[in-house]
Amino acid sequence: MASLTVPATVPSPAEDCEQLRKAFEGWGTNEALIISILAHRNASQRRLIRDTYARIYGQMLLKSLNDEISGDFERAVILWTLDPAERDAMLANEALRNWKPANRTLIEIACARTSTQLFAVRQAYHALFKRSLEEDVAAHTTATFRKLLVPLVSSYRYEGPEVNMKLAKSEAKILHDKISHKAYDHEDLIRILTTRSKPQLIATLNQFNNEFGSAFNKNLKSDPKDEFLASLRAAVRCFCCPERYFAKVARVAIEGLGTDENALTRVITTRAEVDLQLIKEAYMKRTSVPLDRAVAGDTSGDYERMLIALLGA
Amino acid sequence: MASLTVPATVPSPAEDCEQLRKAFEGWGTNEALIISILAHRNASQRRLIRDTYARIYGQMLLKSLNDEISGDFERAVILWTLDPAERDAMLANEALRNWKPANRTLIEIACARTSTQLFAVRQAYHALFKRSLEEDVAAHTTATFRKLLVPLVSSYRYEGPEVNMKLAKSEAKILHDKISHKAYDHEDLIRILTTRSKPQLIATLNQFNNEFGSAFNKNLKSDPKDEFLASLRAAVRCFCCPERYFAKVARVAIEGLGTDENALTRVITTRAEVDLQLIKEAYMKRTSVPLDRAVAGDTSGDYERMLIALLGA
Incomplete structure (x- = not known):
């Protein structure tokens, strides 16, 4: 479930380009106008706007944006505008x-x-x-x-729903065996995680949980500072529960002293058209604070307004 | 340069299907008719014939072929007919x-x-x-x-012509270093061979030759029975000189006692639409015998006729 909101009737790409051009003209830039257009168009609409802009004005839209805006706001707008x-x-x-x-x-x-x-x-x-x-x-x-x-x-994983339960059982055992021996980078563990289809992998991880009484990821916490173990856990969470994974990335980016704008922008721009609605729900469940309120509290200005728009507020 | 010959005016897919159906009808099979059609159609024509055959007769062409013909001839016809x-x-x-x-x-x-x-x-x-x-x-x-x-x-190698000579020099050194220590499966050697673009890899191998006075592959002959070294040499030859590589596969398949039909069929069916003409030239240069004469001398019957047709005779 995407969070992106697109108006019921969308102006033509040429009209959008004209408005964007107006936003860039004269002294200063009309950031609100840029947001009101780009943050409310889907990927194929943005692609059409970029193509039309290049045809009409003989210049790349991304280049114009780069000239007109800056900082975290620029990074968010440009990343979002890309395919x-x-x-x-x-x-x-x-x-x-x-x-x-x-x-x-x-x-x-x-x-x-x-x-x-x-x-x-x-x-x-x-x-x-x-x-x-x-x-x-x-x-x-x-x-x-x-x-x-x-x-x-x-990887180019098979994407069908088929699951081989015998294989899931045997590979759950292999994973358990490697982890028991702290062989976290063993080639069989890497092979299973990097080649099996997602449904097959999820079946294997469920089997692991059933057979050995604790989740695979729980067994990868022997050293909380080990970034390789953290990477394995992140991979598993991206397969099994991407919305909870990304809610956590947003939470870590917002919590504590300062904000990790790069991570926050990455989560919002890459997921707004995918599952940001689910990420918001996962965030709310975990923190009891709506994600848009947390973002508003931790960011400011045009950057804040851009993120809030993508969050579907 | 392909060896495949396609007639100047090709019958419609429906006409080809009708003829193929005739070849399958009654007692016995008209193998010559099958060859005269399928061995003289390119990949997109064969695809159209398969689609048309399924539509008209409600049966897969490959299944009919499988019912009608057998042995090495069947394998050659079916492999060839596939996309x-x-x-x-x-x-x-x-x-x-x-x-x-x-x-x-x-x-x-x-x-x-x-x-x-x-x-x-x-x-x-x-x-x-x-x-x-x-x-x-x-x-x-x-x-x-x-x-x-x-x-x-x-791998999904970059296919542009760009070559970075500095990189070629540094990676030629890495390859030489690993080979000198007989670390043939070192991760850097594998990384270079499996990820670099073909032009970059060829530049690196040329640099190797210039700098160290002998070809990379010459250095992979320490143990002629080592299949891993032979695999590395095969990979390099497939990158650098596929026509000479395949000419050798054909030569080994033909020479000696008995014939390796699987290898011979593989070379001819996979290369007839690519570079079999060049492979024939490389074969001739190396053995002073035309490849089609060597094939005719080592095979027989419909299988022989099918291979000879694909060889462009």
Whole structure:
């Protein structure tokens, strides 16, 4: 369930472009007008606006936005305006240029998208960066992380509903055996997590819970500071309960001193057209505070208004 | 350069189907008629014939072929009649069901196809087997081979012509270093071979040759019986000189006692629409015997006639 709201009658792309052009004209910029248009158009409408803008004004809309606005507001508007696959390719590249084990962007892109969407990200990555996604992941990540991330971003999982219960049982045992020996990066554990279809994997993890009396992820908490274990847990949560996973990313971004604007923008722009409504419900359930109120309390100005608009307020 | 010959005026799919139906009718089968049609139609024409046949006769053409013909001839006709991506998916699955280190089918599919073709194979594999290709590769291969084959079949290499010479130099050094220490399955060696674009890889291998005075593949011959080293050499040859690689597969299939029909059929059906003309030239250069004469000398009957037709005689 998306949170994006699109008006019942949408102006033509040419009309939207004219309004955007007006928002950029003269002294200062009309940020409210930009938000009122772009934050209320779906991916194919935004694509049409970008194409029309380039045709009419001989300039890229993203370039104009880049000239007119700045800071967290600019980042949110530009990430949102991109096609989903392009946006993910940009986010992945950004994560790789300064890769840190604590960054979960690659895990999210590899595990919380459909197989077809992930492949579209790989195509967009070729077009934007003249390299392959897996090539950059392999070159910029290290050791254990590389063993996990390269097959994750290269996966093209089967998407049918079929589940093989015999396999689920045998692989639950393998997972338990590897975890019992703290062999968290064992090739069989990585193989199961990176190649099996999501329904098959969920059956295996349920089997794990039934057979061994505690959830797979609970067994990956031996060292709370271990970022590799945290990455495995994030992957599992992206498969099994993406809305609760993203609600937590938003919560961590908002809580504590300061705000992690990058993470907050990432959650809102990548999920507004997917399941942000469910994320809001999961957030409310966990914190007893509506996500839009929490966002409003922690951000300000045009950036705040952009996020609130995408949250469907 | 393909070897396939298609007549200047091709009958309509309905006419072709009618003739095929005639070939199947009554006592016995008219194999020559089957060959005269199917062995002289390109992939999109064969696809149309299959669709039309199913519509007119309410039966799958492949099923009718399966009922009417047998042995090596059947295998050649059916493999040829399939779409290229479906054919590769079938060949990969066949190789995996009884996987042996000496089988090079997966290497060929991963390394001698374009990125888009390899992705189409992965899509066809989903549709045919309800699992992903990489999932079966990971589950059926072992140890060192798995380390190489999973990333190879999962790759989606960048296909632009750009080459980074600085990178080629540094990675040639890495390859040389790993090989000097006999670390043939080192993760950096695997990473370079499985993720870099083909032009980049060729630049790196040329650099290797220039800098260290002998070809990369020459350095992978320390143990002629080591199938992993042979697989690495096959991958490199599929990247750099597919026509010479396939000419050798055909030569090995033909030479010696008995014929390896599976390998011969694989080379001819997978390359007839790609570069079989070049493979014939490479074969001639190496053996001084035309490939079609060698095939005719080593096979017989309808199987021989089918292969000779695909060879463009």
